[in-house]
Amino acid sequence: MARPRTPIGTFGDISFINATGGQFRARTRFRDNDGKVRRVSATGLTKREAERNLKKVLAERSSFRSMGELTPNSSFTNLVDVWLADLDLEGRLAESTRALYERNMRQLVMPVFEGYALREITVSKVDRFLKVLAANKSYSMAKQARTVLSLAFALAVRYDAIPKNPVRETSRLRKPPSQTMALSAAQVEAIRLAVRTWRRGPGLSGPPPDGQLEQIIEVMLGTSARIGEVLAIRKCDVDVTSSPATVRISGTIVSPAGKPTRRQPHPKTVKSTRTVSVPSFTAEVLRARLVKIADEGPDHLIFFTRNKTPLTTNNVRRRLRAVMDQAGIEGVTPHSFRRTVATVIDRAGGADLAAELLGHSSSKITKEHYIQPDEAVDPVTAEILESLAPQRHDDVT
Template identity: 50%
Template sequence: MGRPRTPIGTFGVIATRAQPRGNYVSKARYRDWDGKNRLVQTTGPSRSAAERNLKQKLAERTLYQPGFNGMSADSPFSELVAYWLEDIKIEDRLSRTTRNLYERDMRTLVLPAFKDLTLREIGVARCDYFLKHLAKRSYSRAKHARVVLRLALALAVRHEILPRNPMDHVSRLHRKKTIPDAFTIGEVQDIRAAIKAWESRRILAGPRPDRQLGQIVEVLLGTSARIGEVLAIRLQDLDLEGPIPTARIAGTIVSRKGESTHRQDHPKTDRSVRRVALPSFALHAIRTRLLRTGETDPDALLFGTRARTPHTTNNIRRLLREVTDDTGIENVTPHRFRRTVATVVNDAQGALLASELLGHTDPRITMQHYIQHKETVNPVTAAHLEQAFGKAG
């Protein structure tokens, strides 16, 4: 049997010698990450200083080994970014939309601040400082930057380029508590009236509005669906003749750079696939739409352009703002209708049903971000307290 090899990351006897100019040099054989023995040396003004420098260099060499991709802790951060983007593309676990968002966030938010640094220079303090200052300008941007920076550095740890992820120890981001904004019933009626007036106005030139905007709003209110989910409803997703008319939410509209707007065959999450009972006002809007189009193809979209292509979500948002601009109601967005539905259902039946309707995986998400809480406590509490503590006679 041959002589057993020393483990990777270990070194032999340190030899220290004086140099002609008064410095000392310390040397040792080191078994490197690829299994080969290499000579490592350092200098110092004294024997002990040279040996301390050598031991520190060997310790750093053990911690920061080159990965199997050829990168090391001394590689530039931009090189890791390119490697990370390629890795998530190969892994193919994320949707293309998510990958595009990650790449945008990395290139616009993180890379400008870290492009001139090596991986070794990216520590906890630097990451913490970066995120806190970004959060002062925008909590949302800091949150997005934190996600992609953590993921990229985690890849460096998994591939043994870095010993630890500095993002594991940065302080938490804190945002000011915001109250979810929902429409009042009166505001919903004002929005309906504004849309009806716009759709009924006389047009001297160009095509008249085909009343889709009002019908889309009714379906938003009747399903709690996201705007992309409503625009992705196909005729085959509708069951209007059963004892309980329903719409199946099973897709969304996607607009990506370099691609035409199209229907994606799944919504935001698996839990978001759901079949929703339709209230009469939403059912009426859908039947009116079908009667107007005369469409019978099961694959056809319920709402679409005159060219039979999907609407973009941004165009519907823009049109909704323009039409309701004179109502005096601020922040008229499709997502605010979703919060309004969540608030109404919560007030009637609680957060669990509201969460189920919205397709959330956790009722806490619904409570925190979608339900507008009322200051007034249920007055029934007064009756209970009167019964318990009221004075007799």
């Protein structure tokens, strides 16, 4: 019967021999990360020092092993490090999503769980954490924390560190009731006026706005594109020779931490890559932008800074917020225009057409998050109910 192997990371008895220079050498056999047993040694002026130095070497080798392996006694911090390294190894996430996952993990989750070993993190601990976060912060924060926790613990299950994912056994987070709100035609006109007149007029110091914000709004209204997708439109993506004009949505602007803002060659999802026909008011803006970059190459961005670098989504949001604050208009973000487009298309052509325009894989997402519910009941019901009208009796005086 074959003898069972010692676990990876363990070592045998320590022996000592005399080394050169009057030193002692401590030796042992160590089962390494690849499953092979190797002889490891260290020296010291005394046997105790040699043994101490040997154990330091073994600890370093075990530490290196623990970065790639997990056990029930591994710390939650260790799991997070291995999980993030695994995300990078897979390379499937967009940089912005990878950064968001790490930020949510470090800011929302780790302050609560960093002191625990994996075996100590129970369903009840996770369940309570998510409920407290939802109650004290927001449903959105709790949902984001749940996502990264579930992904990290799924990795721990795959590494045989825990038998099951504790997040999956927690109770479902209840989203508070809310209603998607689209902008009315009158509100859109008020926004246009506010942007068009912002910081323009006599007596104002500094250069006037370059006019790109109002043009960006017209493109968002005419394409349904996300703000990052609009800022990523290139000269080669626009065709104003067709009728109607078209725009290909094929990228987005990203600003990775510590790196320059750049154009990512694909939008948020695969389905989001699409070519849309645009209304005349959007085509007019695109023609004006094409004239401005007539001498540039096909990959030149339609919207850009004075230094011809990509505009950041945060800067556009800040500018829009400043304009709205001055005009006294509340609750308007770049996503407001996307919801408005979805609602207008839904009323005229249905939710499926709205989902296709927005680049959604199904109309379920569009209905739930982008289309303002229509409270009006079909007026045909009034005609149908006429059958219940009281009968006229001429003989009644």
